[in-house]
Structure formats: C-alpha cells, structure tokens
Amino acid sequence: MQDLSWWKHAVVYQIYPRSFQDSNDDGIGDLNGICNRLDYLVELGIDAIWISPIYPSPMADFGYDVADYCGIDPIFGTMEDFDRLLEEVHRRRLRLILDFVPNHTSDQHPWFVESRTSRENPKRDWYVWRDQPNNWQSHFGGSAWEFDKETAQYYLHEFLKEQPDLNWRNPAVKSAMFEALRFWLRKGVDGFRVDVMWLMIKDDQFRDNPPNPGYALGQGSRAQFLPVYDADRPEIHALVAEMRGVLEEFGDRVLIGEIYLPVPRLMDYYGQHLGGANLPFNFQLLQCAWTADELARTISGYMAALPDGAWPNWVLGNHDKSRIASRIGLLKARAAAILLLSLPGTLTIYNGEELGMQDVPIRPEEVQDPAEKRQPGIGMGRDPERTPMPWDSSPPGGFTSGIPWLPIGDVNLAVNVQSSKEEPDSMLSLYRRLLRLRREETALVWGRLTDVSSTNDVLQFLRSGTDERFVFVMNLAEERRQVVIGSGKIVASTSLRREGESVSGAIGLEPAEALIVKVGL
Ligand code: GLC
Numbered sequence: 001m002q003d004l005s006w007w008k009h010a011v012v013y014q015i016y017p018r019s020f021q022d023s024n025d026d027g028i029g030d031l032n033g034i035c036n037r038l039d040y041l042v043e044l045g046i047d048a049i050w051i052s053p054i055y056p057s058p059m060a061d062f063g064y065d066v067a068d069y070c071g072i073d074p075i076f077g078t079m080e081d082f083d084r085l086l087e088e089v090h091r092r093r094l095r096l097i098l099d100f101v102p103n104h105t106s107d108q109h110p111w112f113v114e115s116r117t118s119r120e121n122p123k124r125d126w127y128v129w130r131d132q133p134n135n136w137q138s139h140f141g142g143s144a145w146e147f148d149k150e151t152a153q154y155y156l157h158e159f160l161k162e163q164p165d166l167n168w169r170n171p172a173v174k175s176a177m178f179e180a181l182r183f184w185l186r187k188g189v190d191g192f193r194v195d196v197m198w199l200m201i202k203d204d205q206f207r208d209n210p211p212n213p214g215y216a217l218g219q220g221s222r223a224q225f226l227p228v229y230d231a232d233r234p235e236i237h238a239l240v241a242e243m244r245g246v247l248e249e250f251g252d253r254v255l256i257g258e259i260y261l262p263v264p265r266l267m268d269y270y271g272q273h274l275g276g277a278n279l280p281f282n283f284q285l286l287q288c289a290w291t292a293d294e295l296a297r298t299i300s301g302y303m304a305a306l307p308d309g310a311w312p313n314w315v316l317g318n319h320d321k322s323r324i325a326s327r328i329g330l331l332k333a334r335a336a337a338i339l340l341l342s343l344p345g346t347l348t349i350y351n352g353e354e355l356g357m358q359d360v361p362i363r364p365e366e367v368q369d370p371a372e373k374r375q376p377g378i379g380m381g382r383d384p385e386r387t388p389m390p391w392d393s394s395p396p397g398g399f400t401s402g403i404p405w406l407p408i409g410d411v412n413l414a415v416n417v418q419s420s421k422e423e424p425d426s427m428l429s430l431y432r433r434l435l436r437l438r439r440e441e442t443a444l445v446w447g448r449l450t451d452v453s454s455t456n457d458v459l460q461f462l463r464s465g466t467d468e469r470f471v472f473v474m475n476l477a478e479e480r481r482q483v484v485i486g487s488g489k490i491v492a493s494t495s496l497r498r499e500g501e502s503v504s505g506a507i508g509l510e511p512a513e514a515l516i517v518k519v520g521l
Helices: 031-036 038-044 079-091 110-115 171-187 236-248 263-270 292-305 324-328 330-342 370-374 417-422 427-440
Strands: 011-015 048-051 095-100 145-148 153-156 191-194 254-257 313-315 346-350 448-455 458-464 469-475 481-484 488-493 506-509 514-519
Touching (some): 031 038, 031 079, 038 427, 079 095, 095 171, 171 236, 191 236, 236 263, 263 292, 292 458, 330 458, 330 469, 330 488, 427 488, 458 481
Parallel strands (some): 011 048, 011 346, 095 191, 191 254
Antiparallel strands (some): 145 153, 469 514, 488 514
16 A cells, blocks of 8 residues: 555545535635535545636636636635645645646636637637537537637637637647646645546547437437547547646646546546556446446446556546436445445545435526526536535535525435434445545455456455455345355445444345455455
C-alpha cells in the first residue's frame, strides 16, 4: 500500500456544490457550506472530494458553462473561501479534486464574446465555426450548430447553444487551457475530473454521423445517429497525454476522465504506456442490469480488459444519472454498497448515496435542468438526483434556512444525516463500517480479484491479499439461497446482526443480502 499513489487507495466523494450545504441562506449550496461539513466527511471515512464546477458561470448548465476558468462564482463564494477550503481539506489529510470543463466554455466567456465579433478576430479560431452545419446533434437535443447572424456562420455546441465548443486543434486554446490547469495545481489542488473527455476533438473534415439503426422514437434527437465523427476521435489520445503531462509537472496528482464508451474503447484512455488518464471513469455499474449474471459478466469483462498495470475504478452514481437506490431499490442498494466497497481500485461515491438518497420527483414548474426543459418528458432530466442533502429532519433538511433551489423530498428527509447517524442499521452506518473495513483490510483495495461467478442468481468473487482472503457474496434472487464458501468470519453484511458471525459449510442468504466473509488461507 505504501508504494501506491494516494489516489489508488482513495475513496473519492463527489460533491454537487449547489446541493451539499448552503451557508448564506440563498437556497444554493456553497464553498463555506462544504467547509462546515468537512468533519462529516472525515467521520464517513472518505479520502478525497471532487467538487462539480464552482467557476464563474451564467449557470445555463449549472456551472458546466464556464465563463472564467480561474475564478469562483459568487454563488459559491470567493477565492478566499476556496483557499480556506483547500487548506481545511488538506489539514484533515483529505484531497481536493476539481472539475475541469475543457470541451466548451460559456457563450459569456470573454474568448467567445471576442470570437463571435468578426471572422477576422484572432479568437475566431478558438471555437468551431463553419459556413454550413452537418447532421451532428446536441446532447441536449436539436442540431449541435447555431447560426450566428452577425458573422453569418454556424458555431458548434455539443451541449447547449450557450456552451460553444472550443477548438482544441488550435495550439493557443491548448496553452490557455493548460495554464488554467496550472493555476489550480499551483494552489495545491490534487487533481481534476475532466468533463466529457471523449468529446474534446472532432473530425477535422466534419463528416456527417451515420444513421443509428437502433434508434427508437422517444429517445433524444442525438440517438438518431451513431457518434462516429464527433466523439472518441483518434487524435484525442495525444491530447489527453499532453494534459496528463501538465499534471505530471506537479507530482502526484490525479487525472480522471468522464468517458461514456464501451469497455474496449474506454481502455484506450489509459493511454500508451499508461500515459493518458490515470482513471478513465468506469461507469459499467451505472449502466448494467442488476442481475447476478450481468454483474458477473460486467465485473470480469472490465477487469480482463484493463491494460497491464492500469488501475481499476468503480462508480455507482453521479449527478447525471438516476440514483442507485431508485434504480435498483433501497434494499439492493445496501448490497450494492457492499459490492462497491469490495471491488479493487479507486471508488467514487456520489453525495447522498451513503444515506440511501433516492430520486426526488420534480413537478413541471420546479424543473431546473436544461436537459429536461429542452426535451421534456422523455427521462432526460437530472434534477431528481441533484436534490439537496438532508442533514436533519426539519423541512429544509438543515441544508438551508432559505428556500432550497430544488425540493428536499420527503423520501430523503427520512434518511437525514442526523437520524441515520443514530441508527446502527442505517445505510450511513453501513457505509461508515465498510469504509473503516477497507482502511483496515487493505487487501480489499489492491488484492487480486478472482473467481467471479454467478450461480442461481448469487454473485460471488474472491479477493486475495498476501495473507488474507475475502469472499464477497450477494443474493439477487427473489428467495433465500444457500452458498458454501468455507469457514471464516462475516466482516460486513447488509444485516448488522450478522457481522462478526462465524461461518462454515453452507450459509443462507436472504433476498438482497450481501456479505463479505474473511476466510482462512
Ligand atoms: C458532463 C457533465 C454534465 C454536463 C455535461 C456538459 O456530462 O457531467 O452534467 O451537463 O458534461 O458539460
């Protein structure tokens, strides 16, 4: 363990800053709010926090439209607040990872304001301007091209028209953006989660995407075409390697890439000689069906595909996807927590997952997310998983004294931090025990993962360190199952009363029960 980089044995905790803790009663979370809750995170037992964007932004996409890469939006606080937060994070021996949004800026960014003034402007080529659009579609629906009357050309926006895409083929863009990275690295930030890394470079001939034969009505407009020419282009890997080089200038920092691609293509983002992203985000558990067969296939498929020496990572949820407790149900989400904490590599927990937070139903008049506003009613909205953290049982959940920007939701008030802390069998208590176990039993982090199997809806695998072995089992059948795993002691369980139990021979598992058993060598 000692020789592992800090991020290899880290559990990262994603904070969606608007929804974590408000400190000035405007109903929106902020940096001082995060600072006030750091001790909660220490008690939870995580190692690093990743904060979704906090830069100045018109908030068309809630911070993923950046107007200044080296500032702090007043909604979140000031640069002094940030510096204090970083200091407090480090004082507690935690790490701080920022979100970096390189694919696009806000249309209010001074670079774009200049770029759109004339075709001759020196910043013109910092963005992607064309006389004619092609068939590329925005991730938020509709054409990815916007006609700009002033200069009679179209600009590219893979997301909102308020988020014009940067032209990363222009060396000036590259060096300006790398300087922004250095600005934060110099302050001591421990790494970056890079937004939509696989989209940064597009086809230089702007070829049309081919039609998607699997397209069905009711899917977003982007699904009409296969993303052959506006995503995952071969040139991306040299660029990611250069970005990694910038982080390397500062020593042991981490580069995490947000990448939604099939596993073989995802693996390319580790780069030649592992010189790419340290961690191309592994979203397999966000996307696969929650059956023992599918999980066994997913886990062994991912592990087998890892390039030599590449470090695995796992994610159950984020601010763009329905919460795990809503996707698979609360009971199975407890088992999912044990599964996550049993897997090798770096783990990421999305804020609220540790409480068992669920998606909150959002009434049409409460909708905030542009993805829902642009393509309503087809499940594109991300507000349900972005609702505020419930810290106590009061109506605004201790999140704010003002009016929360999204509803707290009764379903989540019921699992608030205060009452969950007192309840030994709560999801929060389970997460705390699991995180403690992972710290004590480091073989769970770096030990070998073998013997992945699925039998009669029971998922099972083995983790082996130098001197320890752990068996993970999870029953996904609707009824009780028996498994034989040899003799040992239960060190983690979905039902608290089983922890510490000695087992040998056949053991029974209730539906949605999961266990980690430390077995003899
Ligand atoms: C990423 C972010 C998402 C955002 C999009 C555009 O997918 O996670 O929230 O809307 O990029 O920046």
